[in-house]
Amino acid sequence: MVDVLKKEDILSRFVQVNDNDPKYLRDIILNFILAGKDPIAISMSWFIYMLCKHPEIQDKVAKEIIEATNVNEEITDVADFAARVSEGTTDKMQYLHAALTETIRLYPALPVDSKVCFSDDVLPDGCNVNKGDVVAYMPYAMGRMKFIWGDDALEFKPERWLDQDGCFHQESPFKFTAFQAGPRTCLGRDFAFRQLKIISSVLLGCFVFKLNNENKVLSYRTSINIHVDGPLQVSVSRRSGFQNP
Structure with missing residues (x-):
């Protein structure tokens, strides 16, 4: 007999695994929403x-x-196309993965990240930090530094992430810092890329996107995240091969 009350959402899965404190469940779900949405x-x-x-x-x-x-x-039908997008198909999309990663290099969702030092320490460059000091680094600036990425650092170039066989090649997280590195590496990194690849596959498989004003250069609005400043005005048309039913 099928349990009609069984839920498949994240909160229900946590409850099924362990009878956690309600405050803990509230906090972890809030983190999922804020860190993912x-x-x-x-x-x-x-x-x-x-x-x-x-x-x-x-x-x-x-x-x-x-x-x-x-x-x-x-x-x-868009839904029919979406049904074709599976884990197996997204794994084949190496260039898409590279293009998404290149976008995040130039426009990391979290442009500045800060840490609090728990004890006195010495950074690799010899700088002394004391307990309680706040150390911040800027993935946005680091993603555009020529001494890190080369003279073409400001160019949108997905090919920089592909090897000679056209397969995606991950850079060191200490170079590509958008998802942090070491013990603090973002737990949702792979989940985020999976979501981005699924959404991108459906949108770009069915539609073509053009800026309403192709000469406009967008700027950013900084809060915790790096938002597009103002609306992103685009026109959307059916991709060749996409027809109404």
Whole structure:
């Protein structure tokens, strides 16, 4: 007999695993929402913007998505296309993964990160830090430094993340610091990329995106996260092969 009351949401799964304190459950779910919702939405906004600024890369990403999902006929329904997107198909999308990572390098959702020193220590460069000191680093600035990424650091270049066989190559997290590094590496990194790849696959497999004003250069608005300053105004059209049912 099927348990109709069984839930598959995150909170219910935590309750099923252990009878945790309600305050603990509240805090951990709030962290999931805050750490997942805004960064994913922000990263997708910047990703769409960068693809609009580089239509040749948008076309290349879309071609990879269509090939990975093995779509050989006209697409008549977005839901039908979405059903083709699985873990197996997203694993094939190496260029998409590279393009998303390149976007996050230039526009990390968390532009500044800070830590509190628990004890006196000496940083690798010889700088002394005392217990209670706050040390901040800037993934936004580090992602644009030429001495870290080369003379083309300011260019949107997904190919920098691919090896000679076209497979995604992960850089050291101490170089690509958007998801932190070491013991503090973001636990949701892989989950975030999975979400981004699924959403991107459906959107770019079915639609073409263009900026309403192709000459406009967007700026950012800083809070905890790095938001697009103002609306991202784009026009959306059906990709070739997508037809109404």
